[in-house]
Amino acid sequence: MVMRGRSARVEQHRRSPEPAAAPAFAVTGTASGSWLTRGKDGRLTAYAPARGGLLRWTETGPAGAGWSGPDFFAVADLTHLTVVQGADTYVHFLGRRERRRAGGSADVDVVHAIQYQPGRPVTEWRSLGSPHREPERARRLGVPAGAVDTNGDLHVFVRNAGGGLMMRREGKGGKWEPWADLRGSGIQDGVTVTAASDGRVEVFAPAGESALHWVQPEPGAVPQRSYDIRPGALPGSAVALETGPGRLTHVWTDPAGSGLLCHRPGGWAIPLGGTPGEGGNAVLRTVLDGYDCTVIAHRGASGEVLVGVCGTESEASGLWWNGTGRSCQGTPALAHDAWGRVVLAAFDADGALWVGRQAPDPGLVFSDWVRA
Secondary structure, rough: OOHHHHHOOOOHHOOOOEEEEOOEEEEEEEEOOEEEEEOOOOOOEEEEEOOOOOEEEEEOOOOOOOEEEEEEOOOOEEEEEOOOOOOOOEEEEEEEEEEOOOOOEEEEEEEEEEEEEOOOOOOEEEEEEEEOOOOHOOOOOOOEEEEOOOOEEEEEEEEOOOOOOEEEEEOHOEEEOOOEEEOOHHHHHHHEEOOOOOOOEEEEEEOOOEEEEOOOOOOOOOOOEEOEEEOOOOOOOEEEEEEEEEEEEEEEOOOOOOEEEOOOOOOOEEEEOEEEEEEEEEEEEEEEEEEEEEEEEEOOOOEEEEEEEEOOOEEEEHEEEEEEEEEEEEEEEEEEOOOOOEEEEEEEEOOEEEEEEEEEOOOEOOOOOOOO
16 A cells, blocks of 8 residues: 555654744635645745735745745735636636625625736736626625636636526636626535646535536536536535546535545545545645555644545545644645645644645655744
């Protein structure tokens, strides 16, 4: 088996010292989407929402040379932040903005900005508007999610006031198309959008006892409602990974408390075990000891970061779960660094960013946690 007995375990005596103080700008949670990204130059960047804006940490050089930051970017009135990266490595930020009026009412819309290279400035935040003209309905707008297809076009999805799914996307020449109503009902926040290597975009939306599913029949087409997936997902827990050419495997937390589940077309939901707490899951496909493997990370019920490993598309054979010795808030993140090593990142209760990197051991073993 590719995961050894101490895999993903950081021994107590090897841990770095605890931070003496919290960052100047306190992290208010973790962003939705892929909040740990790798740029074209190989450097990793981490992002987090903060009161009044966005925080960013950037590697000073590829593959663990050190970190700079956090850098603070003021963004007024954001209630939620989603991070999306395309194959061109551009990082897109989607936010739900709620601007308060005198008297207690509020204007709600979706906003968008881009970072083109690691460590570079973020563009101006531009409004994508709202699918609702009536302010009262707009206030019930959900959290935006998105994906960038192989043509570099950004697709933005959001739950509307009636519990259906809306889409707006950037067309040719950078011109945004109008909001499209993809229908559906009972959708909750935690919509997951994934772009596959064949150019198609898929949507997974929790809706109580089931999850609703949309798929583009071909690249560039309007996503079409597909089959429902059961059982449903704990809102905010779902994530997807391309485990075969154009084939996605969705992973989510069972709200009934049985651990994680996964599903891909043509099969039934497969139990994965684990003891996830509230929050999302992170997934990554990597090669361990010559085997094609899937790595899953989440915040366990005890608050500790847990890591599971299985053969890709061999989940039915079981996962090996281990703790990491570090507690976290929100959802941890997984990425490959410039050398192809697995990197695990998490925020502690004080909002400090901690990073563990794959060690040169058999299986998946993480070296010392380092504060960024």
